[in-house]
Amino acid sequence: MVNIMRADNGNIGRIPGRAQVWTRAAVMPGEDPKRIADAMQEVILSVTDTDPWLAKERPEFSWIILGGRSYPAEISETHESVKLFRDSIGAVTGNAAKPAGFVSPADMQQLLNIDPRTPTFMFGPGSITQAHTEDEYVPVDQVVKTSAILADFILRWCGVE
Structure with missing residues (x-):
């Protein structure tokens, strides 16, 4: 594109x-x-x-x-961190996660291109259509749900039952 x-x-x-x-x-x-x-x-x-x-x-x-921001980055759907994160999304929301590509400069590119051993993916609350706009906002309920997903993922990643 x-x-x-x-x-x-x-x-x-x-x-x-x-x-x-x-x-x-x-x-x-x-x-x-x-x-x-x-x-x-x-x-x-x-x-x-x-x-x-x-x-x-x-x-x-x-x-x-633009250095690392110009080079594409991806992580395999079979990477352990991706599997665990999808499990966390399912556990918190009751819905299966659907990984997708995203075309935009982002910090993920820098992390994966500097050290490809750093498992990295993009996730967050809100709508991309609201991001970086004059009236940008994120609904509070989505922040709460995102926090729960991240907490669940951290526990899974660290092996806490």
């Missing part, structure tokens, strides 16, 4: 001497951010080569790859 984050020509109401386009690409497990950047650049250059002016005024590229 690639999306244009921002396009900027410097000033409103002027014919720009240059323009900038900022993009964001989601990198899936097994993919290399550098290869994604190279592929995007190849596509852009293949289009500019079809235009006489753009062929002479080729775009310049600079890529910002």
